[in-house]
Amino acid sequence: PALRARARRTLALTAAQFTERRTFPVTAPDATEDFVPNRTIRDAKGREQLPGDAVRAEGGAATGDRVVDQAYDWLGATFDFFEAAYRRNSIDGAGLPLVSTVHYGKDYDNAFWNGEQMVYGDGDGEVFLAFTGPLDVTGHELTHGITQYTANLEYYGQAGALNESLSDVFGSLIKQWHLKQPADQADWLIGEGLLAEGVHGVALRSMKEPGTAYDDPRLGKDPQPGHMDHYVRTSRDNGGVHINSGIPNHAFYLAATGIGGNAWEKAGRVWYETLTGGELSTTVEFAAFATETVKTAGRLYGEDGAETGAVRQAWAGVGVQA
Ligand code: ASN
Numbered sequence: 461p462a463l464r465a466r467a468r469r470t471l472a473l474t475a476a477q478f479t480e481r482r483t484f485p486v487t488a489p490d491a492t493e494d495f496v497p498n499r500t501i502r503d504a505k506g507r508e509q510l511p512g513d514a515v516r517a518e519g520g521a522a523t524g525d526r527v528v529d530q531a532y533d534w535l536g537a538t539f540d541f542f543e544a545a546y547r548r549n550s551i552d553g554a555g556l557p558l559v560s561t562v563h564y565g566k567d568y569d570n571a572f573w574n575g576e577q578m579v580y581g582d583g584d585g586e587v588f589l590a591f592t593g594p595l596d597v598t599g600h601e602l603t604h605g606i607t608q609y610t611a612n613l614e615y616y617g618q619a620g621a622l623n624e625s626l627s628d629v630f631g632s633l634i635k636q637w638h639l640k641q642p643a644d645q646a647d648w649l650i651g652e653g654l655l656a657e658g659v660h661g662v663a664l665r666s667m668k669e670p671g672t673a674y675d676d677p678r679l680g681k682d683p684q685p686g687h688m689d690h691y692v693r694t695s696r697d698n699g700g701v702h703i704n705s706g707i708p709n710h711a712f713y714l715a716a717t718g719i720g721g722n723a724w725e726k727a728g729r730v731w732y733e734t735l736t737g738g739e740l741s742t743t744v745e746f747a748a749f750a751t752e753t754v755k756t757a758g759r760l761y762g763e764d765g766a767e768t769g770a771v772r773q774a775w776a777g778v779g780v781q782a
Pocket residue numbers: 570571572573600601604624
């Protein structure tokens with residue numbers, strides 16, 4: 461895959477590739493403007509020390525360590541998605557090198573963006589499998605980097621829940637794009653395949669039905685609301701950033717399925733331009749974010765456009781006044 465990706469980027473496009481690229485309507489195909497990722501995978505070898513030893517650089521051969529190679533491939537898929545769908549060149553829009561450290565800690569049950577790079581635990585094998593497995597988890601963490609370089613949303617309360625939701629939105633869109641699934645065929649799950657066998661659940665979160673992803677003695681029940689009526693006021697989890705993100709997550713699901721077609725094309729573009737457009741305050745709350753998505757949709761598709769109507773309805777559907 462590395463070789464193929466390199467060849468595609470450095471050689472002139474064939475007619476078939478030209479056509480393939482044309483399926484993304486956002487930019488004119490231009491081989492000379494192709495962006496190229498610069499990935500490094502590092503290995504913490506079971507310690508909680510960053511950044512760890514470099515084990516695979518851009519263009520390097522597969523290592524045979526499934527976790528290393530998966531991290532490399534999913535970084536590539538995520539980079540390719542932002543280029544193809546929104547013509548974005550990496551996390552900062554200017555080709556920032558992508559660094560991921562794997563095998564972080566022992567039985568470490570999480571993955572995160574630390575402000576500079578992505579970090580993945582192997583999971584404990586009892587509740588969680590390796591966090592490098594699901595593509596949307598990599599998409600989620602890398603999107604935290606994009607948010608940091610753009611709207612820089614405070615990681616607390618409603619702004620934090622929006623920060624979390626944007627990572628879920630683009631994490632899911634990357635997976636949908638990779639699988640070529642239109643909105644009505646996608647599972648809208650985050651972290652499907654991450655839960656070990658025997659855990660009663662399907663994923664970490666569900667954008668389609670927040671609150672239904674798992675219910676297991678070891679994990680508790682998925683705490684996400686999908687409507688403002690069930691907004692959770694808590695000081696835990698940075699004011700519920702991974703909890704109340706269910707509300708804007710579900711709004712995105714409603715907008716994307718209301719519009720129809722491929723979610724990354726229209727609904728995704730509205731959310732992407734809202735995130736990167738420079739109009740959001742770092743402490744923006746749900747209502748102001750919703751208003752901004754409606755403005756963005758109006759600009760892209762017309763104030764009376766069906767797409768804009770779907771965005772308005774989506775926020776109304778989760779009890780947020782846009
Ligand atoms: N996986 C989590 C996230 O990206 C880690 C965290 O809460 N910082 O949101």
